[in-house]
Amino acid sequence: MKYNFAYLDEDTKKEIRRKILKAVAIPGHQIPFGSRVMPLAKGFGTGGLQITLSILKKNDIIKVIDQGRDDSLNPTNIKRLIKKTAPSVKITDNTTDATVIQTRHRIPEQRLKKHQILVLQCPFPEPLRWVEKSEAKTRKMHAEMDYSKAYLYLYEHLLRYGEVLIGTRYPVMVNNRYLMDPTPIPRWDIPKLNYAECLFLFGAGREKRIYAVPPYTKVEPLEFEDYKFRTEDMSGKRCELCGSENVYLDEVIKDGQRYYVCSDSNFCEKMRKGIKVERWENVVRS
Amino acid sequence: MGFVAVKVDPEKIEKAERLLKEKVRKVSEEHIKKLIFSVDKVMSESGLYSEDLAAGAIKQSIGDLLEASFLLRAFKNTLRRIEYTEPVDCKEMRVVRRISSAFKDIPEGQILGATKDYSLRLLNFDEPEETIKEEVSTISKITRFDGKLPKVREFIKDYLVIDEEKDDKGMHDITKEPITFPNPPRSSVLQCLTMGEEGALVMLAYSSLRGYGAVHPTILELRQGYLPLKIKHPLTGKTVKVGEVRATECEVIWQENEKLKVGYGLVLGFNERKAIAMATLDLCLQAKDDTPASDEEFVLYHIDGVDSMGFIEHLKLPHYIFFASIFDRIKKVKGEKNEI
Amino acid sequence: MLLEVKKISKIFGDQNCKHEFKDNRCIKCGAILALDNISFDLDLGETLGIVGESGSGKSTLLRIIYMDIEPDKGEERLKGVNLFSLDSKRKRDVKVKNMGMVYQSPKEGLHYNISVSANVAEKLIDNGWRNFTKIKDKSVDLLNKVRIDDYRIKDYPSTFSLGMQQRVQIAKAIANNPDLLLLDEPTASLDVTVQAEILDLIKQIQREMNIAIILVSHDLRVVKLLAERVIVLKNGRIVEAGLTDQILEDPQHEYTQRLVSSIL
Numbered sequence: 080m081k082y083n084f085a086y087l088d089e090d091t092k093k094e095i096r097r098k099i100l101k102a103v104a105i106p107g108h109q110i111p112f113g114s115r116v117m118p119l120a121k122g123f124g125t126g127g128l129q130i131t132l133s134i135l136k137k138n139d140i141i142k143v144i145d146q147g148r149d150d151s152l153n154p155t156n157i158k159r160l161i162k163k164t165a166p167s168v169k170i171t172d173n174t175t176d177a178t179v180i181q182t183r184h185r186i187p188e189q190r191l192k193k194h195q196i197l198v199l200q201c202p203f204p205e206p207l208r209w210v211e212k213s214e215a216k217t218r219k220m221h222a223e224m225d226y227s228k229a230y231l232y233l234y235e236h237l238l239r240y241g242e243v244l245i246g247t248r249y250p251v252m253v254n255n256r257y258l259m260d261p262t263p264i265p266r267w268d269i270p271k272l273n274y275a276e277c278l279f280l281f282g283a284g285r286e287k288r289i290y291a292v293p294p295y296t297k298v299e300p301l302e303f304e305d306y307k308f309r310t311e312d313m314s315g316k317r318c319e320l321c322g323s324e325n326v327y328l329d330e331v332i333k334d335g336q337r338y339y340v341c342s343d344s345n346f347c348e349k350m351r352k353g354i355k356v357e358r359w360e361n362v363v364r365s
Numbered sequence: 366m367g368f369v370a371v372k373v374d375p376e377k378i379e380k381a382e383r384l385l386k387e388k389v390r391k392v393s394e395e396h397i398k399k400l401i402f403s404v405d406k407v408m409s410e411s412g413l414y415s416e417d418l419a420a421g422a423i424k425q426s427i428g429d430l431l432e433a434s435f436l437l438r439a440f441k442n443t444l445r446r447i448e449y450t451e452p453v454d455c456k457e458m459r460v461v462r463r464i465s466s467a468f469k470d471i472p473e474g475q476i477l478g479a480t481k482d483y484s485l486r487l488l489n490f491d492e493p494e495e496t497i498k499e500e501v502s503t504i505s506k507i508t509r510f511d512g513k514l515p516k517v518r519e520f521i522k523d524y525l526v527i528d529e530e531k532d533d534k535g536m537h538d539i540t541k542e543p544i545t546f547p548n549p550p551r552s553s554v555l556q557c558l559t560m561g562e563e564g565a566l567v568m569l570a571y572s573s574l575r576g577y578g579a580v581h582p583t584i585l586e587l588r589q590g591y592l593p594l595k596i597k598h599p600l601t602g603k604t605v606k607v608g609e610v611r612a613t614e615c616e617v618i619w620q621e622n623e624k625l626k627v628g629y630g631l632v633l634g635f636n637e638r639k640a641i642a643m644a645t646l647d648l649c650l651q652a653k654d655d656t657p658a659s660d661e662e663f664v665l666y667h668i669d670g671v672d673s674m675g676f677i678e679h680l681k682l683p684h685y686i687f688f689a690s691i692f693d694r695i696k697k698v699k700g701e702k703n704e705i
Numbered sequence: 706m707l708l709e710v711k712k713i714s715k716i717f718g719d720q721n722c723k724h725e726f727k728d729n730r731c732i733k734c735g736a737i738l739a740l741d742n743i744s745f746d747l748d749l750g751e752t753l754g755i756v757g758e759s760g761s762g763k764s765t766l767l768r769i770i771y772m773d774i775e776p777d778k779g780e781e782r783l784k785g786v787n788l789f790s791l792d793s794k795r796k797r798d799v800k801v802k803n804m805g806m807v808y809q810s811p812k813e814g815l816h817y818n819i820s821v822s823a824n825v826a827e828k829l830i831d832n833g834w835r836n837f838t839k840i841k842d843k844s845v846d847l848l849n850k851v852r853i854d855d856y857r858i859k860d861y862p863s864t865f866s867l868g869m870q871q872r873v874q875i876a877k878a879i880a881n882n883p884d885l886l887l888l889d890e891p892t893a894s895l896d897v898t899v900q901a902e903i904l905d906l907i908k909q910i911q912r913e914m915n916i917a918i919i920l921v922s923h924d925l926r927v928v929k930l931l932a933e934r935v936i937v938l939k940n941g942r943i944v945e946a947g948l949t950d951q952i953l954e955d956p957q958h959e960y961t962q963r964l965v966s967s968i969l
Contacts, residue, residue: 111545113540116435117439120435120679121672145682151373152373152682184684184687219793230830231819234840235819238820238822238858242697246687246693303835303840305837311690
């Protein structure tokens with residue numbers, strides 16, 4: 080069976096590219112698309128994959144990560160498909176070299192540049208699903224910019240616990256217009272979306288939606304004036320392998336002890352080798 | 366310190382796949398094809414009618430029928446669409462079975478056909494040769510109807526309410542255009558229902574019958590047989606038959622105040638249970654009710670087996686960050702600072 | 706004039722039929738004429754009662770005024786602007802800033818899965834408030850005003866008595882200092898002693914806020930207590946309108962007479 084370059088047929092790619100253009104034209108707004116059944120199960124990144132395969136050019140260099148790592152099951156499988164159906168595309172672990180990066184649940188610690196595209200795998204495109212089950216109603220809420228239920232959700236947390244209890248999927252306001260779900264990235268990564276140089280594309284295969292944050296777009300986390308958004312607190316912790324501080328760390332339990340290691344494996348490797356890495360400029364608040 | 370990152374070797378994935386293939390090397394696809402209810406379930410849920418491919422998928426998935434549907438759907442996706450058939454007329458079905466629960470006797474009669482409805486559910490440990498021979502000869506005496514067998518519905522059409530508004534003018538292919546709310550077109554709704562997972566449809570229809578829902582219908586007609594598919598010939602423009610598929614069609618009837626409403630179900634393959642459930646759900650979705658089976662978004666978003674299976678299984682993927690972030694919030698509230 | 710309601714009509718049923726009504730039912734398609742040509746005016750500081758039996762159309766009229774449902778004919782002018790001609794976003798703005806509604810059943814007006822403070826806060830957030838402390842303080846203020854204590858603001862509505870739940874609805878309705886307060890049978894689901902508390906509260910609001918109130922009730926005693934003017938609805942039409950005291954003392958229409966006599 081001979082597959083078209085990058086697996087998808089040209090008609091599918093055409094549709095997805097058009098939908099991507101529409102998404103970029105309306106930052107943060109969800110665009111429905113005819114999501115195809117992929118050789119990976121739904122829930123394993125089929126949305127992000129369809130975007131990646133639609134935009135890959137023959138000379139692109141691709142990096143795929145899950146929880147910040149290049150070598151776990153999900154990225155390995157995705158890279159197998161790319162290798163098989165788009166053999167001219169180079170595969171890399173190096174964030175600097177990649178032109179397209181597909182990611183699940185993390186934005187790399189290294190600042191991305193304007194020639195780079197980050198494709199995020201999205202399980203739930205709808206930020207209002209927590210407060211409203213019905214799609215018909217959430218569409219109306221977005222159309223009318225009726226986001227007070229989202230603020231109310233934050234209000235109730237603050238009232239009861241003194242803290243906003245949202246972990247990942249922290250809702251953000253894009254371009255002063257649309258409330259958006261940034262996917263289950265940690266709060267640590269949220270400030271990276273604001274006025275970035277690179278293009279962010281979000282693909283939800285099972286839910287059949289595409290959305291985008293174009294370069295230099297305002298992205299602000301939802302917050303009250305007097306209770307501002309805060310990221311996770313990494314102070315006092317460092318990576319066991321490379322010694323870095325001020326970076327998102329994973330907790331690891333081994334031999335009865337707790338360690339912290341960099342979530343971003345490529346970043347960690349560079350730190351260990353003494354390679355300088357350009358970080359995102361945005362203020363990190365914890 | 367001895368912390369070592371665990372890597373996944375692509376070769377190991379391939380080895381795992383080879384080990385699985387070994388398990389079913391001796392299973393013949395011809396044998397699997399005979400298990401028509403498995404094959405039909407897979408064809409219906411994938412939306413692709415091909416007995417050979419379905420049997421192959423069942424073999425490859427080592428009997429996991431939902432996985433097999435997934436394989437077929439993924440394969441279907443790589444195929445070009447050559448043509449859409451003319452709308453099928455189920456009156457043209459070559460019927461092997463056709464019953465009505467509403468009327469004792471119907472035009473052209475009740476055709477029992479091959480069914481296990483009346484059999485005793487006892488596991489057969491030994492099957493005496495004589496019994497089988499007897500049964501087979503009975504089955505071959507059953508008449509198959511060629512030509513048009515009238516619908517029971519036609520004989521009571523003056524009493525029926527068919528919602529003209531719901532008849533949408535276009536055909537929408539849900540593999541190309543996702544279903545959106547509110548007011549999805551009827552063709553999208555029916556496609557969604559017919560490709561839904563049998564268990565999901567049965568469960569929702571069951572909830573309605575039991576009382577968590579609006580509808581407890583009667584089967585007006587249930588037919589099972591071979592449905593001819595026709596297209597317009599690209600050169601002559603004439604309508605030509607291109608093949609036949611096994612199909613099951615069900616129409617159920619429900620009383621809504623002073624009217625009789627019809628619910629419709631049509632599935633690929635022989636699957637009475639699913640066709641009945643689909644027809645029941647068709648009625649439920651038309652009822653303005655706040656029970657689960659009448660909630661359009663709830664039903665149509667959650668009955669797709671391939672979607673639901675994938676998402677449930679994705680929980681096995683790493684969710685370290687997701688969990689750490691929740692854990693962080695809980696610790697924070699508890700008053701622990703500087704902990705991740 | 707704050708509010709001018711002009712010729713409101715509402716038909717429930719087949720929109721395409723050219724109706725012919727007999728006794729409020731269309732003889733051709735069975736549609737129901739719920740309201741027929743309703744007009745009245747109301748100014749700040751005034752309270753208008755709408756009375757009638759169940760089925761007279763009074764709740765429907767209130768919901769049309771609150772823009773929960775759309776009329777088939779008519780206008781509603783608030784400070785000169787015809788509200789029915791606005792798009793849905795602007796209608797929502799008007800509802801948030803200028804109106805407050807108290808439904809007969811608190812289940813319709815409150816969210817049971819969040820605290821009473823959050824219930825009130827919703828109105829403020831709708832109005833653009835974005836400072837948590839200020840929102841919380843104002844919600845406490847409003848709840849105190851309806852006599853709910855500080856220590857209860859985090860509780861869920863289901864943990865309060867029906868009367869207190871009604872009071873939460875009232876707090877929510879007046880949160881943004883609206884010009885117009887709408888009350889749909891506010892005391893109907895409450896027992897007598899509790900009713901008195903609510904009526905008291907409404908009287909206090911009348912004294913302290915320069916607000917226009919429309920009060921729907923089948924109970925003439927409630928109307929007598931709170932409304933200077935009243936309109937009487939029967940089968941969707943106004944049969945009598947005027948000063949409450951006058952109408953109760955000397956009802957002209959036979960229907961009003963029956964209503965009045967039923968309370969004595």
